[in-house]
Amino acid sequence: MLGGSGSLNHMVYARGFPSDYHEWASIAGETWNWTNVLKYFMKTEHMTDTNIVNNPELMVYHGRGGAIEVSGTNEVMFSIKKFLQAFEELGFKTVPDMTYPNSIGAGCFSHTIRNGERDSSLRALLNNANSTSLHILKDTFVTKIIIENGTAIGIEAVKDDKTFLFYADREVILSAGTFNTPKLLMLSGVGRSEHLRSLGIDVVADLPVGSNLHDHAMVLAFLVADNGTCVSDEAENSMEAIKYLYDRTGFLAKADNMAAYLPLSSSEPTVPEFALYPTCIPQFSPFRSGCLTLGLNEDLCTELHNLNQEYELVTIAAVLLKPKSRGKVELNSINPFDDPLIYAGTFSEEQDLDHFPRLIKMAWSIADTNYFRSKNARVIKPWVEACSNLTESAWIKCMSRAMVTSAWHSVGTAAMGTVVDGDLKVLGINGLRVVDASVMPKIIRGNTNAPVVMIAEIAADLIKEHYSVSRTGTNLNNMTIGNLTASSMPNISQPNINLADVIENNDMINSSLIEVEITNVEIITTTDRQSDIDDTVNVA
Numbered sequence: 001m002l003g004g005s006g007s008l009n010h011m012v013y014a015r016g017f018p019s020d021y022h023e024w025a026s027i028a029g030e031t032w033n034w035t036n037v038l039k040y041f042m043k044t045e046h047m048t049d050t051n052i053v054n055n056p057e058l059m060v061y062h063g064r065g066g067a068i069e070v071s072g073t074n075e076v077m078f079s080i081k082k083f084l085q086a087f088e089e090l091g092f093k094t095v096p097d098m099t100y101p102n103s104i105g106a107g108c109f110s111h112t113i114r115n116g117e118r119d120s121s122l123r124a125l126l127n128n129a130n131s132t133s134l135h136i137l138k139d140t141f142v143t144k145i146i147i148e149n150g151t152a153i154g155i156e157a158v159k160d161d162k163t164f165l166f167y168a169d170r171e172v173i174l175s176a177g178t179f180n181t182p183k184l185l186m187l188s189g190v191g192r193s194e195h196l197r198s199l200g201i202d203v204v205a206d207l208p209v210g211s212n213l214h215d216h217a218m219v220l221a222f223l224v225a226d227n228g229t230c231v232s233d234e235a236e237n238s239m240e241a242i243k244y245l246y247d248r249t250g251f252l253a254k255a256d257n258m259a260a261y262l263p264l265s266s267s268e269p270t271v272p273e274f275a276l277y278p279t280c281i282p283q284f285s286p287f288r289s290g291c292l293t294l295g296l297n298e299d300l301c302t303e304l305h306n307l308n309q310e311y312e313l314v315t316i317a318a319v320l321l322k323p324k325s326r327g328k329v330e331l332n333s334i335n336p337f338d339d340p341l342i343y344a345g346t347f348s349e350e351q352d353l354d355h356f357p358r359l360i361k362m363a364w365s366i367a368d369t370n371y372f373r374s375k376n377a378r379v380i381k382p383w384v385e386a387c388s389n390l391t392e393s394a395w396i397k398c399m400s401r402a403m404v405t406s407a408w409h410s411v412g413t414a415a416m417g418t419v420v421d422g423d424l425k426v427l428g429i430n431g432l433r434v435v436d437a438s439v440m441p442k443i444i445r446g447n448t449n450a451p452v453v454m455i456a457e458i459a460a461d462l463i464k465e466h467y468s469v470s471r472t473g474t475n476l477n478n479m480t481i482g483n484l485t486a487s488s489m490p491n492i493s494q495p496n497i498n499l500a501d502v503i504e505n506n507d508m509i510n511s512s513l514i515e516v517e518i519t520n521v522e523i524i525t526t527t528d529r530q531s532d533i534d535d536t537v538n539v540a
């Protein structure tokens with residue numbers, strides 16, 4: 001579908017924490033430092049979560065007026081209230097904003113939801129782009145980047161069984177995600193020379209494409225509890241469904257995913273290293289298919305399914321946010337329609353596994369809190385044959401190795417610093433940029449969608465900056481809206497539109513996108529915020 005994972009993900013709004021971007025800046029330059037990326041997070045965001053909007057201390061870090069709505073809810077599900085209470089009993093502070101950089105705890109996330117519906121980059125940005133220069137070819141499968149004499153000049157793609165070549169005026173921007181971006185680069189001769197040669201591909205650039213694959217590692221802990229633990233009132237829940245279907249209101253119009261963040265140690269109390277994501281699964285849920293989708297083994301899914309016929313299930317996903325382990329993506333063959341080979345590499349570094357006894361025991365301790373104790377919650381230790389007869393900590397490590405899954409946040413296979421530079425340009429190739437999760441040199445401490453949108457916003461500015469400077473030969477950064485007429489722009493021939501008139505015409509600005517052609521220079525803005533218009537015009 002259009003929009004990639006943003007069109008199907010859980011809509012949790014997270015950004016990572018300042019220390020993540022200190023790391024990026026040390027690898028890829030100051031464009032990626034916390035202060036700068038924060039500006040771009042705030043630029044895309046229209047924060048409406050009242051838990052945050054009404055708190056000036058939190059709002060310092062949030063934006064209003066950006067394209068993507070980030071909303072919240074005060075009407076959380078019964079089970080979420082109970083989990084928050086349980087975490088409080090376990091010593092976690094309840095926090096109103098899971099993105100707040102100065103303290104961490106347990107709380108509900110904000111979500112990219114507008115009027116009860118997903119507000120992804122597709123819906124908030126692409127669907128609203130009213131541009132004559134944007135063309136989308138649906139059902140078109142890119143098979144290769146055409147690189148000639150070290151310059152990317154276009155792409156090869158297949159649509160309706162026909163092969164087309166598309167040539168780029170200026171550059172090719174690759175955004176095929178953490179698995180398919182490296183695949184396309186490798187099919188085009190950009191990758192580890194040994195691997196490419198083993199498949200008979202001519203090497204255009206020898207780069208560690210596909211290496212550095214990593215993701216948050218996730219292991220589920222299981223409890224069972226009496227019926228009624230998760231659901232407060234069936235009738236009330238049916239009413240909520242009716243409210244949603246009628247006018248997109250009620251708690252189903254919002255999402256209330258929550259987590260508890262834990263630091264590595266008390267010496268870094270504001271830097272989360274781990275997260276616990278609890279879920280309550282009512283009796284007779286269609287749990288088995290979800291369990292199998294997670295990649296868990298059939299016997300285990302059947303065992304849990306059978307328990308769910310009698311009890312309610314509580315799962316607590318214990319997640320390692322900053323894994324050291326690395327995997328890789330490789331080509332399976334030179335056939336572009338073959339999926340790449342994905343070696344997750346999870347727990348290839350033993351240190352990652354060492355954290356799990358503490359994490360899983362913390363998850364289990366939910367059973368010992370007031371509410372869950374009153375519901376006779378007890379820990380279920382799934383039968384894993386290879387792990388029998390071990391001490392508890394050894395059992396947890398063994399079981400974690402057997403049951404670990406992806407948290408759907410894979411990154412790093414065309415990383416800044418090794419495959420692309422800080423401007424996201426592929427090293428050693430002209431005219432080729434990568435803009436997606438693959439460029440993250442190290443995973444951030446949180447869900448990855450908003451950081452991908454932030455990367456895209458920065459890329460847009462880098463691209464505008466690059467072309468305006470090189471094509472006019474003049475740095476226009478000092479221009480202001482007040483003196484903005486094209487005649488005042490050095491080296492640009494007289495346009496037929498006075499930009500100042502356009503900018504002052506709010507109706508045009510609010511119509512969401514302006515495209516003005518001044519000889520070859522295009523100015524595109526999708527914002528009505530004065531500061532953004534200033535930036536856009538300055539770059540142009």
Ligand SMILES: Cc1cc2nc3c(=O)[nH]c(=O)nc-3n(C[C@H](O)[C@H](O)[C@H](O)COP(=O)(O)OP(=O)(O)OC[C@H]3O[C@@H](n4cnc5c(N)ncnc54)[C@H](O)[C@@H]3O)c2cc1C
Binds near residue numbers: 175448
């Ligand atoms: C199930 C799930 C739940 C998630 N939940 C959350 C969440 O709640 N919050 C959060 O912040 N993050 C979440 N994420 C992660 C987040 O959605 C992703 O990190 C992010 O969307 C990745 O964006 P991307 O642009 O790098 O790649 P993608 O979203 O994967 O986009 C790549 C696009 O390229 C297209 N493509 C690939 N190859 C080709 C080709 N050869 N030709 C043409 N097109 C091609 C794909 O079809 C796709 O549209 C979740 C992810 C998943 C899978």
